[in-house]
Amino acid sequence: MTKFLKHMGAMMAAGVLLAGTAQAETRVTYKSAKSGSSYYQMGVELAEAMKAGTDGGIIVTIEESQGSTQNVMEVRARGGDYVFTTPPALVGLAQQGKGPFEGKSAPQFDEIRALFPIPSLxxxxxxxxxxxxxxxxxxxxxxxxxxxxxxxxxxxxxxxxxxxxxxxxxxxxxxxxxxxxxxxxxxxxxxxxxxxxxxxxxxxxxxxxxxxxxxxxxxxxxxxxxxxxxxxxxxxxxxxxxxxxxxxPVAAFTTTKMDDETAYQLTRTYWEQKARMAGTSAWWGGVTADLMAHITTPLHPGAVRYYEEAGIALPDARNQ
The missing domain is CATH 3.40.190.10 (Periplasmic binding protein-like II)
Structure with a gap:
């Protein structure tokens, strides 16, 4: 009976441990470009870097996209786990209901927040x-x-x-x-x-x-x-x-639906893993903090927290 109780106790402890691990894991969807494109490959590399940099705490799933406009449009139906790439200027057009977004305005566009720049077109x-x-x-x-x-x-x-x-x-x-x-x-x-x-x-x-x-x-x-x-x-x-x-310029974005901690960890891990990614693919070497100046969309509060800790100068949009 004692052995049985000990065995059950061990099983329960293992279950609690596994539950804690599962609870700690954050899943994010990253939507970028068509498969086979350089930007899709960047997404794959970024997903690997996130997993390595957080010891599996953040798992990124890559979704194929037909382009930046579609990425922005999908904000209307996505939740707090959605990250997408697009030129900052396109977000501005969406929020103003201009260009490809004329007649397609949505309140969700005003909830878009920037995380970090990626290699420019x-x-x-x-x-x-x-x-x-x-x-x-x-x-x-x-x-x-x-x-x-x-x-x-x-x-x-x-x-x-x-x-x-x-x-x-x-x-x-x-x-x-x-x-x-x-x-x-x-x-x-x-x-x-x-x-x-x-x-x-x-x-x-x-x-x-x-x-x-x-x-x-x-x-x-x-x-x-x-x-x-x-x-x-x-x-x-x-x-x-x-x-x-x-x-x-191109950047990664999410919305206000994402919690501050996830946005912070994504941003922190991205910059901390960037040098390693550049060692595999040279295009990451072209990304510097100077590109932050081209982000015209408000930054996510979680991202702002990282930039302030790292002493990286931010565009005025951070205060909006």
């Missing part, structure tokens, strides 16, 4: 030929592949028009997924792509054929009304100089 103008770096004027007379429907395609078309190149280039009727092969085979002279750097398709292109990356002048950067970004020399094979281009 960076414009790449990639041209065939030796030379390392060049200027946008070098595109004149080339067949250029922009792709269709993406931020890079829309932005690339805008720049060609903005800088008087629209009538000087031929636009290839092909998908961006064919860009590297088409450049290598001489079917196109250049392609435009947007993604965090180093961008996988640019890495592949530079490794398989000589390429020239094109830089924007200070005046051109100002005309685009985008954020200036420098791709450091040596990022891609054959790139022996810095390349000046533009970017669209």
């Amino acid at each position: 960076t414009m790449h103008f990639v041209m065939a030929g030796e030379g390392g770096t060049g200027t946008l004027d070098d595109l004149a007379g080339k067949t250029v592949l922009l792709g269709k429907g993406s931020f890079g395609a829309t932005e690339g078309e805008k720049y060609l028009t903005l800088f008087g190149l629209a009538d000087k280039v031929k636009i290839a009727d092909a998908e961006l997924s064919n860009a590297v092969a088409a450049l290598k085979n001489g079917q196109i002279g250049a392609f435009v792509t947007a993604g965090s750097f180093p961008a996988p398709n640019v890495v592949e292109a530079a490794a398989s054929t000589p390429v020239t990356l094109l830089s924007l002048s200070p005046e051109q950067v100002a005309e685009t009304k985008r954020t200036r970004l420098v791709i450091p020399a040596g990022t891609y094979a054959g790139q022996d100089q810095d390349v000046v281009t533009t970017s669209l």
Whole structure:
């Protein structure tokens, strides 16, 4: 009887221990981009970092997304475990009922709160030929592949028009997924792509054929009304100089439904694990505290707590 009671006691203690473990585990859904994209891969890496950095205390499930607009729209039906990525400017449009959110306003948009920046969407103008770096004027007379429907395609078309190149280039009727092969085979002279750097398709292109990356002048950067970004020399094979281009900042967001402790742990773990993530994927190395200046949405109180502890300067939006 004594042995039986001891055995039952041990079982009950184990049950309490397991219950405590289960209770301590926080599950979060992270919605970012299409599977196969660099941003989806970032989500996978971030999920692994969260699990490692919290000893399994935070488990992140990755959800495929059709894009940033969908990520914001889903705020209307999601709970406190929802984290998503989008450019801060898009959140502003949602809260104002403008752009893709015209006629689709929802009170939940005002509950969106920022957590931390992630690698920016960076414009790449990639041209065939030796030379390392060049200027946008070098595109004149080339067949250029922009792709269709993406931020890079829309932005690339805008720049060609903005800088008087629209009538000087031929636009290839092909998908961006064919860009590297088409450049290598001489079917196109250049392609435009947007993604965090180093961008996988640019890495592949530079490794398989000589390429020239094109830089924007200070005046051109100002005309685009985008954020200036420098791709450091040596990022891609054959790139022996810095390349000046533009970017669209991107950040991770949640809503006021998330509790302060979870937001704090997510933010703290992200920054503490960022160096380790950069050792695996170089695009995390481009994220610095300076990117906080581009977050125009109010920060989650839990995130604010971490930034104040870490002594990281915050944008004015934190007080809203």
